[in-house]
Amino acid sequence: MLRIKLILILLLVLLSGKFSYADDPNLKNRLRTHVKILASDSLQGRGLGTDGAEMARNYIVEQFQDVGIQPFGEDYLQKFSFRQNLAWIPAVNIVGVVKGSDPVLKDEYILIGAHYDHLGYDIQNDEKRVFPGADDNASGVAAIIELGRYFSQNPDLLGRSLLIVAFDAEESGLLGSKHFVENSPVPVENIRLMFSFDMVGMYDANNGLHLKGIASLENGDVWAESHAEEYNIRLRQTGSDIARRTDTEPFGRAGIPAAHVFTGQKSPYHKPEDQYHLLDYEGMVFIHNFMKGFLSNLSTEPQLLQSSSLIASVLQESSLVGRRPSVGFLLNTGSGFHRYPDEFFKAKPLLSVSTGLYFNLPLSNIFGLQLETLYDLNRSQISGGNFHRQSFTVPLNIQFGTPDVQGQDIHFFLFSGPYYRYSFSGESTGVKMDFDDVFRNDEWGYSLGVGLNIFGFFMGYTSRRAVTNLLLDDENKILDSNGYFSIGYRF
Numbered sequence: 001m002l003r004i005k006l007i008l009i010l011l012l013v014l015l016s017g018k019f020s021y022a023d024d025p026n027l028k029n030r031l032r033t034h035v036k037i038l039a040s041d042s043l044q045g046r047g048l049g050t051d052g053a054e055m056a057r058n059y060i061v062e063q064f065q066d067v068g069i070q071p072f073g074e075d076y077l078q079k080f081s082f083r084q085n086l087a088w089i090p091a092v093n094i095v096g097v098v099k100g101s102d103p104v105l106k107d108e109y110i111l112i113g114a115h116y117d118h119l120g121y122d123i124q125n126d127e128k129r130v131f132p133g134a135d136d137n138a139s140g141v142a143a144i145i146e147l148g149r150y151f152s153q154n155p156d157l158l159g160r161s162l163l164i165v166a167f168d169a170e171e172s173g174l175l176g177s178k179h180f181v182e183n184s185p186v187p188v189e190n191i192r193l194m195f196s197f198d199m200v201g202m203y204d205a206n207n208g209l210h211l212k213g214i215a216s217l218e219n220g221d222v223w224a225e226s227h228a229e230e231y232n233i234r235l236r237q238t239g240s241d242i243a244r245r246t247d248t249e250p251f252g253r254a255g256i257p258a259a260h261v262f263t264g265q266k267s268p269y270h271k272p273e274d275q276y277h278l279l280d281y282e283g284m285v286f287i288h289n290f291m292k293g294f295l296s297n298l299s300t301e302p303q304l305l306q307s308s309s310l311i312a313s314v315l316q317e318s319s320l321v322g323r324r325p326s327v328g329f330l331l332n333t334g335s336g337f338h339r340y341p342d343e344f345f346k347a348k349p350l351l352s353v354s355t356g357l358y359f360n361l362p363l364s365n366i367f368g369l370q371l372e373t374l375y376d377l378n379r380s381q382i383s384g385g386n387f388h389r390q391s392f393t394v395p396l397n398i399q400f401g402t403p404d405v406q407g408q409d410i411h412f413f414l415f416s417g418p419y420y421r422y423s424f425s426g427e428s429t430g431v432k433m434d435f436d437d438v439f440r441n442d443e444w445g446y447s448l449g450v451g452l453n454i455f456g457f458f459m460g461y462t463s464r465r466a467v468t469n470l471l472l473d474d475e476n477k478i479l480d481s482n483g484y485f486s487i488g489y490r491f
């Protein structure tokens with residue numbers, strides 16, 4: 001009788017999902033070991049491009065191999081480089097996959113990612129301060145390795161395939177995830193959902209798990225909540241706003257539902273105290289169990305769709321890709337001359353300059369408005385001698401540009417629009433200009449031009465032609481004209 005009772009209890013325990021981690025007693029130790037190694041002194045804070053980062057990479061690759069995550073090509077490495085000031089910095093994402101078992105859904109993907117780079121170290125008062133980055137983000141890397149192990153051992157629990165990525169260069173501006181989205185080894189539209197595990201080691205201190213952005217997946221919040229109830233886990237921030245300061249951001253921009261798996265701000269992150277022994281490994285086991293069930297359910301849902309709010313925000317943003325309002329400096333040097341439409345006389349050009357500030361407002365990724373406020377020194381040879389004049393000129397141009405070349409801040413543009421010019425002093429054939437009886441203060445005209453922008457520096461050609469007469473009396477017409485070589489710099 002006792003034996004039957006024992007067997008029944010054992011069966012109940014085995015059947016209850018809540019106790020399922022009891023059958024993996026080493027999980028907690030393995031999570032701790034991953035964090036301990038990745039946040040150890042010898043890795044020196046895993047700074048971008050350092051030996052410590054390379055050691056972290058070697059460890060993660062070894063773990064991916066050991067747990068059975070498959071590479072896409074010969075290895076797991078997705079190498080890239082990016083420009084920081086004037087140098088090109090090399091960086092590497094680590095990318096693998098666990099294939100799903102559903103014959104149709106396996107061509108769709110759910111991505112679990114975690115950045116492995118951190119801040120490295122700095123020197124203060126001749127003392128080296130290492131930022132170990134245990135919670136940020138050795139914890140996230142440990143989480144994706146162990147989820148990779150679980151699903152490699154239980155591929156039948158996956159319908160869709162699971163992409164597993166350790167991102168580089170997150171701390172430098174989400175560059176690893178941005179590169180991944182632009183160079184995904186699978187069609188990016190087949191990635192239906194993304195999770196960024198970024199700081200998951202402080203469950204007890206924060207008393208909850210954030211899934212910020214989960215409602216960017218249609219029904220994502222509802223599914224998460226009902227699943228959390230089963231695991232008795234407290235969820236926070238299950239709305240549709242995608243977190244912007246972790247690797248979810250580039251995915252959200254590309255229209256992929258994305259959630260930040262995060263235990264919270266109560267953490268010594270970005271401090272030398274972010275050390276492995278402070279983390280809550282019980283909590284990490286808890287999150288692992290919750291996420292493995294949630295991922296398994298999500299991978300077999302018949303449809304994973306973008307929420308309507310994600311679609312709306314992508315539409316709004318796609319019209320402004322990479323372009324922001326900006327202010328900059330402009331210098332135009334070239335020639336000025338005058339046109340005499342009613343006479344045979346043709347003036348000769350003389351050197352003219354114009355300089356000032358511009359304000360640029362992007363309207364879409366190809367159209368923009370540019371307002372300029374310029375001081376002009378305008379010179380030319382007119383009939384009877386030389387002419388020069390000082391003015392303020394305010395051109396308002398519509399710009400029409402190419403999209404950025406390969407995602408870099410490089411593009412060509414054409415522009416055109418009206419300008420207004422107010423002249424306040426000058427000399428004509430040796431006589432001070434008389435703005436009361438002979439010359440006009442006001443002038444209207446239009447500009448036309450082309451330019452090339454390279455990382456905020458630009459150069460181009462600008463032509464300006466007046467359509468209003470320089471003279472007050474309309475019997476003779478003198479129209480101003482300029483051709484400038486333009487250079488500029490965006491602040």
Ligand SMILES: [Zn+2]
Pocket residue numbers: 115136137170198199
């Ligand atoms: Zn982080």
